[in-house]
Structure formats: structure tokens, C-alpha cells
Amino acid sequence: MTSELSDALVQTWVTGWARTHGYEVRHDGNVHSARLSADSDDWEYVMFDPSEADLRKAASAVAKSPNRLLTVIAEPDSDIMAAKEVDGLSLISDEEKLMVADMEIQDVEDPITPESFTAHREDFEGWTLFTVKQGENVAARGRMAAVDEFCILDRIYTSPDYRRQGLGTFVTRALLAIAHEHDVEQGLLVATADGQELYEYLGWTHLGDVHVFGSPDSGGRSRPSHSQIDEEISQ
Numbered sequence: 001m002t003s004e005l006s007d008a009l010v011q012t013w014v015t016g017w018a019r020t021h022g023y024e025v026r027h028d029g030n031v032h033s034a035r036l037s038a039d040s041d042d043w044e045y046v047m048f049d050p051s052e053a054d055l056r057k058a059a060s061a062v063a064k065s066p067n068r069l070l071t072v073i074a075e076p077d078s079d080i081m082a083a084k085e086v087d088g089l090s091l092i093s094d095e096e097k098l099m100v101a102d103m104e105i106q107d108v109e110d111p112i113t114p115e116s117f118t119a120h121r122e123d124f125e126g127w128t129l130f131t132v133k134q135g136e137n138v139a140a141r142g143r144m145a146a147v148d149e150f151c152i153l154d155r156i157y158t159s160p161d162y163r164r165q166g167l168g169t170f171v172t173r174a175l176l177a178i179a180h181e182h183d184v185e186q187g188l189l190v191a192t193a194d195g196q197e198l199y200e201y202l203g204w205t206h207l208g209d210v211h212v213f214g215s216p217d218s219g220g221r222s223r224p225s226h227s228q229i230d231e232e233i234s235q
Contacts, residue, residue, distance in 0.1 A: 016145035016152025049074035089213040096210035140167035151179035
């Protein structure tokens with residue numbers, strides 16, 4: 001049995017997502033924010049299906065800097081999901097999906113590392129980095145944070161030279177096996193449109209859509225994903 005989409009669930013996802021990035025995170029009522037850089041005032045504000053008044057208030061704060069973002073998570077039929085702009089902010093990403101999984105039906109055992117690859121695990125305060133290498137080359141990588149009874153998977157990414165070899169599935173299953181070391185009952189992640197099919201195959205359910213708004217003065221900067229890009233191996 002998995003949770004329904006709610007503000008509390010969005011807050012949990014923001015907490016875990018921010019932890020794997022090393023972002024400072026704040027929760028102020030129904031606004032959950034992460035500082036995108038420690039030495040700047042650039043923030044991403046995340047809200048669950050906000051009222052028009054709350055949405056405009058958050059948009060006003062985002063509009064103060066071209067590097068700030070406003071992310072709205074809601075069910076697909078929510079009125080806000082049809083918006084292409086919010087008080088001068090432009091829609092810059094609408095392909096992502098928040099997904100949930102029942103950890104009781106996920107594998108407990110570590111998956112077998114594919115031949116010719118090696119797996120490397122690094123544990124940090126509150127989160128784990130899992131990396132797959134071939135020789136010295138990083139082939140794939142993913143991150144996992146445990147927050148209360150949830151595990152949040154993040155930044156699962158396969159290098160272009162190593163795609164279509166099952167490494168995304170391997171990394172996901174390895175992270176879920178690690179998550180079972182904690183007292184977690186459900187998993188959360190944000191998937192791209194391309195990743196949604198994989199996660200549905202692995203037993204994940206689509207909970208809500210994720211739309212990102214930003215300043216039109218940001219120089220055409222896009223935000224294609226919250227979780228599927230690892231900047232260190234995507235070049």
C-alpha cells in the first residue's frame with residue numbers, strides 16, 4: 001500500500017532530494033525550498049497543488065532572481081498543470097513525474113554486477129552514492145537518501161557510451177537493496193518521460209506531474225530534470 005499525493009509527501013521528497021545534492025533545505029508552511037548554491041541566494045521553491053494566492057506569493061519571490069525556480073507538483077488534472085506561465089514566470093519543464101513504490105515488493109538482495117563492470121558504494125551523512133565503472137570510466141551512477149519511512153532515489157544516470165546495457169535497472173535495484181538496510185516502507189523518485197517506463201516495469205506508480213517555472217530572463221536556461229542528470233558524467 002503506497003501513500004497518496006500530499007503536501008507531506010512532497011516535503012519528504014524535497015528533503016531527500018536536497019540531501020543528495022548537498023542543498024540547504026527549508027520548510028515554511030506549504031513552501032519547501034532548497035538553496036541551489038551555498039554561496040548564493042538562488043533557491044528552488046517546491047509546492048504541492050498551491051492555491052492561486054500562495055502560487056503568486058511564491059512566484060513573486062522567484063522573480064527576484066533569474067536563477068531561482070518554482071516547482072509545482074500536482075495531479076495531472078489539477079488546474080495549475082495547464083498553466084504555461086505564472087505571474088511572468090515561464091514554464092521551462094513539464095515532462096517529469098513523481099513516482100512511488102511499495103518497498104515490500106522490491107528486491108532485498110543486492111543485484112549481480114554486470115560482467116566487465118565494478119560497483120562502488122560510498123556512504124555519507126544521510127545518503128549513499130552508488131557508482132558503476134568499467135575500468136576507470138564512470139558508466140552509471142545513482143543516489144539514495146532515507147527520510148523517515150521513505151527512501152528517495154535521485155540522479156540515476158547512465159553515461160551515453162553505456163546505455164541500453166541494463167545499467168539503469170542495475171543501479172536502481174542496487175539502491176533499493178541498500179535502502180532496505182533502513183526502516184523504509186516506500187520509495188519516491190522523480191522520473192523523466194523516458195525513465196517512467198523503466199520505473200513502471202520495476203513496480204513504481206505515477207503519483208503526480210512536476211512542472212518547473214523560471215524567469216524568462218534566464219537566457220534560455222532549461223531544467224530538463226531533477227533526478228536523471230549527473231553533471232559529473234553527462235558531458
